[in-house]
Amino acid sequence: MLNTFLGGMLAGLLAGYLMKWMKKHIHSDGAFAGVITFWVYPVIGTLIVAVLMLFVVGQPVAWLNQALINWLNGLAGANALLLGAVIGGMVSFDLGGPVNKAAYAFCLGAMANGNFVPYCVFASVKMVSAFSISAACLLRKDLFTDEERQVGNQTWILGLAGITEGAIPFAMADPIRAIGSFIVGSVVTGGIVAYYAIGLNVPGAGIFSMFLLKGGIGGLMNPLIWLGAALLGALISTILLILLRKQKLNKKMARD
Template sequence: MRNVARDIKNHVLTGISYMIPLVIAGAVIMAISRVGGSMFGIQDIWDESYAESGNVIIRLLHDIDGFGGIALDLMFPVIAAFIAYSISDKLGIAAGLVGGMLVKDIEAGFLGALAAGLIAGYVCLWIKNNVRLPKSMSSIVPVFLVPVFGTLITLLAIQYIIGVPFASLNTGLENWLNGLSGGNQIIMAAIVGAMVGFDLGGPVNKAAVTTAMALLTSGIYGPNTAAQVAIIIPPIGLGLATFIAKRKYNRELREAGKSSVVMGLVGVSEGAIPFAVESPIKVISCTVIGSAIGSSMAIGLGAVNQAPISGFYGWFTVDKWPVYILSIAVGSLFVAIATVLLRKEPELAEANQLEDEDDFDEEEWEKEWES
């Protein structure tokens, strides 16, 4: 049973990895359009009335928003197709694509797309492994039977078995998120932030981030804002800790701290992993709380990030970006200070070793400089 769960997780993560570039491309293109529209005082550049605008630039911005929408519309078909591909290789792609399109049409949401990909993949794999024809007709299986019956069975299962429950679940989730306000919205942000800060790029982190990105297609931006803030707080905070309390870290972790800050600025949580491996309970406790603080602060003060971008290059496209950056700074400083306070002073022998490492590094650097 454990192996089955692990395999399903790997298949889902494969689909997500192929989906993310589409989400980023679509959301960023739309963000560019909407930032451009705001320069003309237009907050709904996607409205069809702007397609006939007498201003060429406004028409162009409207079209660009539509281009981003095309990319986002492919999100569910692509994730379903590549989950199926992970299970049954290229035989599952057709069934997954069409199943994902049906999920989009019936508004069964992100979870429906995951289910469509798993159904398509396993159905196509079963047909491939269990349908036996005479050798002279064996080529019919991959080129005819698998795509035709795999697609048909997948569509029937989505339409008549999982479609209604998943569509209702998706609608309920959207209505609940749209209905959040005040303290409830801050609590939601804190939960998303804590999940993102928990395993630093692992399954809990990815579950929160990908669900938040999927909700962008429904115009729900709060979870994405919380997730994108939380992604970068742990690596920046832990990197800063190595500068604040240099003598508490050995040479390897100080070098990791430099890389961690850079990785945080470009939106890669995994920069924090070396610190979590070295001291998991203390570090993860700090990253969970710090990420929750930063995310809830950003949401509570009204920041809105409409693009799935956590790196510094996307900060200035965020509504109320000064608040957004302040939230990142506060969360990162909490992680840095809390980590330093919880970290023990090195023993005498270890402290001497750290001093020796510092001296050695400086001497080596001077020799290289002179040469």
């Protein structure tokens, strides 16, 4: 799965830059303009990208995929807490991008092999970034624009469904501060869930996962720890996001 996402991302970048180069250096006016636009660009461009992906890029991407999966497998067992922290960081690193999908692929693979803890970590962490965005916009409205607050007021709903993409606009606008805040809280959440060895053997994410938990301490404690870990991680991310956002605005005001 990671191979697919990384390969797709690289293919898209290659195709984009190749088209840009071809339009700059291969062009024609008059009768052949349509032929160049509708045949040469897509056909030649597709062939070149396909050859590069098949014979040049494919093997390194496959190697990277396997190396990452092997590394995560090596963290299992005695390093469960570290594994949970790493998965947590990966989930919030790019909010649904290739690194997030790498964690997802690993968690599904672990589930297929009877280890239900990694996916439980994944499901809990997916709520952190969304919750922290909504909380930050609610607590410090003055630090965010009207558009950001409108998005933030709804992000927590996506978090309940286990959707991290709601935080992407904030991450794109201020990637280092926003993503850094998300990762710190997510690492804490992932470490807590993995430490208590709480498992989830049903693919999916969101608040309803708390009724399907297995292992761990058992009983009511499992959902309390699972949801509590997500809320604690979100609290940490919220505090960091507010502090870093305030620092950014203070620097901007000092320059002005």
